[in-house]
Amino acid sequence: MIEVRDVYKTFGENEVLKGITAQFKPGKNNLIIGGSGSGKTTLLKCIVGLHEPTKGQVLFDGKDFTQMNFEERVPIRKEIGMLFQNSALFDSMTVEENIMFPLNLFTEQSRAEKLERANFCLERVNLKGKNKLFPSELSGGMKKRVGIARAISMQPKYLFVDEPNSGLDPKTSILIDELIAELTEEYQITTVIVTHDMNSVMGIGDHIIFLHGGKKWWEGSNKEIAKTDNKELNDFVFASRFMRAAKEKL
Known part of the structure; x- marks a missing residue:
């Protein structure tokens, strides 16, 4: 609370x-x-x-x-997980890299563990298989869902x-x-x-x-x-x- x-x-x-x-x-x-x-x-x-x-x-x-x-x-x-108004995705990173960003910053997980978590989060927001796309290739709604996937990556x-x-x-x-x-x-x-x-x-x-x-x-x-x-x-x-x-x- x-x-x-x-x-x-x-x-x-x-x-x-x-x-x-x-x-x-x-x-x-x-x-x-x-x-x-x-x-x-x-x-x-x-x-x-x-x-x-x-x-x-x-x-x-x-x-x-x-x-x-x-x-x-x-x-x-x-x-804490954050979903910003404009999604705030990193344009130079793929969807997968955006979701893994907090994991790289705050955890000592192996790359395999981070990738497994990223895939789970993508599947949870109905974006399975979109790992290698860049934000410029996504619709507004898809960007929001990637933002949500990143926000829940640390299990907040x-x-x-x-x-x-x-x-x-x-x-x-x-x-x-x-x-x-x-x-x-x-x-x-x-x-x-x-x-x-x-x-x-x-x-x-x-x-x-x-x-x-x-x-x-x-x-x-x-x-x-x-x-x-x-x-x-x-x-x-x-x-x-x-x-x-x-x-x-x-």
Whole structure:
């Protein structure tokens, strides 16, 4: 489980996060949603250590990550998988080499062991046999799946996903959502997803945190969103669905 306790983050005079407290549980799709400037990406970066909170705590299974130095954080970082918004694949590396990159960095496995793990991950994301392709030869959806394969190569306890459906068509977006949800449940990963895609929210949102103005404004499940009387959340949901529908008609 991941906990954030009273987390603040300030950049100069701009206070982006204003006392966020939340829990993210294993085996659940934990979604962070909110409009532009709400603080959702900043919160994600504070959790993984890309930003240091100005105040507050981040705990991984009860261990205070915010109080650790670089070396003390290494064991936890080895248990973290990341899927970036643009997949962040290395263009000069093959699919196989991209997936093996974290294994080369953090393990002392033999090449045969790394290759076996890469093949397993590729098969798990339905890309068996695509080892020798380069990112330039992949569709947007395939790149996302390679990114997921790399993210799970270290068998992470914690998976962080930033806008997984950015740039994808609706059908491919659903496939990516379903894949992330399957992996989360199958391996009981604590998955934290930043998204503005309401289809994702309604499809896989086991636990949702809505940020507004740097504060936690609402918390609940996808089943509870339809029943909420929270004005700001309703405005966000309506605007998100309207914009998505408009784009699909273009």
